[in-house]
Amino acid sequence: MQQDQVLIIDLGGTDNSDLARLIRGWGVYSEIQSHDLDPGSLPGWPHVKGIIYNGGINRLVDGSLVQPEPILLQAAVPQVAFGCPDLDAINQNVWDEAGVKEFVFDTCACTPGWTAQSFIQSQVENIRRQVGKEGVLLGLSGGVDSSVVAALLLEAVGQQLVCIHVNNGLLRKGEAEQVVNVFGKQLGANLIYIDATERFLAKLAGVSDPEQKRKIIGNEFIHIFEEEAEKLIGIKYLAQGTIYSDVVESGTKTKKAIKAHHNVGGLPDDMVLELLEPVKYLYKDEVRACGLELGLPPEMINRQPFPGPGLGVRVLGAITKERLAAVRESDAILHEEFAKAGLTENVWQFFTAVPDFRSVGVKDGNRSFEYPVIIRAVHTVDAMTATIAHIDWAVLDKITRRIITEVAGVNRVCYDLTPKPTGTIEWE
Numbered sequence: 001m002q003q004d005q006v007l008i009i010d011l012g013g014t015d016n017s018d019l020a021r022l023i024r025g026w027g028v029y030s031e032i033q034s035h036d037l038d039p040g041s042l043p044g045w046p047h048v049k050g051i052i053y054n055g056g057i058n059r060l061v062d063g064s065l066v067q068p069e070p071i072l073l074q075a076a077v078p079q080v081a082f083g084c085p086d087l088d089a090i091n092q093n094v095w096d097e098a099g100v101k102e103f104v105f106d107t108c109a110c111t112p113g114w115t116a117q118s119f120i121q122s123q124v125e126n127i128r129r130q131v132g133k134e135g136v137l138l139g140l141s142g143g144v145d146s147s148v149v150a151a152l153l154l155e156a157v158g159q160q161l162v163c164i165h166v167n168n169g170l171l172r173k174g175e176a177e178q179v180v181n182v183f184g185k186q187l188g189a190n191l192i193y194i195d196a197t198e199r200f201l202a203k204l205a206g207v208s209d210p211e212q213k214r215k216i217i218g219n220e221f222i223h224i225f226e227e228e229a230e231k232l233i234g235i236k237y238l239a240q241g242t243i244y245s246d247v248v249e250s251g252t253k254t255k256k257a258i259k260a261h262h263n264v265g266g267l268p269d270d271m272v273l274e275l276l277e278p279v280k281y282l283y284k285d286e287v288r289a290c291g292l293e294l295g296l297p298p299e300m301i302n303r304q305p306f307p308g309p310g311l312g313v314r315v316l317g318a319i320t321k322e323r324l325a326a327v328r329e330s331d332a333i334l335h336e337e338f339a340k341a342g343l344t345e346n347v348w349q350f351f352t353a354v355p356d357f358r359s360v361g362v363k364d365g366n367r368s369f370e371y372p373v374i375i376r377a378v379h380t381v382d383a384m385t386a387t388i389a390h391i392d393w394a395v396l397d398k399i400t401r402r403i404i405t406e407v408a409g410v411n412r413v414c415y416d417l418t419p420k421p422t423g424t425i426e427w428e
């Protein structure tokens, strides 16, 4: 990263991400780092123009206040703290947006130069330097993150990139076919398609704990990649579409993990490939901007995010083929009807989930004992917080009628009204 940057040192603040995004929005790169950072270990350190110590309610860890590394406090760049009254050697400030702007541009004299274009340029150079003539393997799910990573790597190393699309049996309706068409046929990437449905479902049989499900799915992906990599010659790297919210939500030294994102947790200890995560420091909207800059079609870039563990975290509890089919079919109906109602562009993410309990109902004059389908539709900018989409009753009514008549094993439809927080966007 050749551009000026401002570091946010996490001293237990709950708004680290808001602060980083605010500064990035002004074209100055900003990264969150932990309190015990050794500046020498940071490749971008020569470009750091200022440090913000962001204190807050999570500062007390195991009974004592986390403190910044003394070497960090001695760094010869402007530094500021708030929420940290004990750091009296540094400017204390209670800030608003104007105060942060003044610190970034007046005190630190940062030049705004961080754009999608400059990010791509520097990442392409970094990737070429790191990868050399080695091969790179990418798990291409077809979601936004892995698609952008594929485009970035195609730009950087061309045919040294081998994409593997693993159909884990947890994909949305028609998704595997679409990936093969777009990447294999239209973009001419090296693409290997593997149908591993039965293998995944066998590993997941009877497993109801969400974190365990995520770990199993993540591990199985990696094992399949390694098996495939062994068949290929010269593969040294495994690329992943990890993004910043995955990293932040997987826990920091002052904050417990919200959930293990499969891109971050779940990697086996004995993994032999080296990880390449070129969009790890980007938030979702920034990943999309890079995708557009890389020339990917807007309909692909604006596609909704889809979790790595796929429908596996939307079939709540232990996965069964019956409820997997119910999620897949109801999700397809939801997408069809939202498109007809002109909602696809307006709602950030929408999907269905099916819990692992049944309720009593009436079908064709008889008692039924079947599963409910839960509809989730949210607005958000970066997936860190979310609000509920207000959908016309007529649209919800039509979707409900279609789901209860067309989807086997379902007798009830519910609409989830919970914002994030307190709910996460996904149910698991």
Ligand code: XMP
Binding pocket: 145, 246, 249, 259, 260, 261, 262, 263, 305, 306, 307, 308, 309, 349, 383, 420, 423, 424, 425, 426, 427, 428
């Ligand atoms: P949550 O449920 O954490 O979701 O509020 C935030 C956004 O991230 C997506 N998501 C994931 N994406 N791997 C991913 O690549 C994952 O394990 C994962 N879990 C959730 C989710 O769909 C939402 O857009």
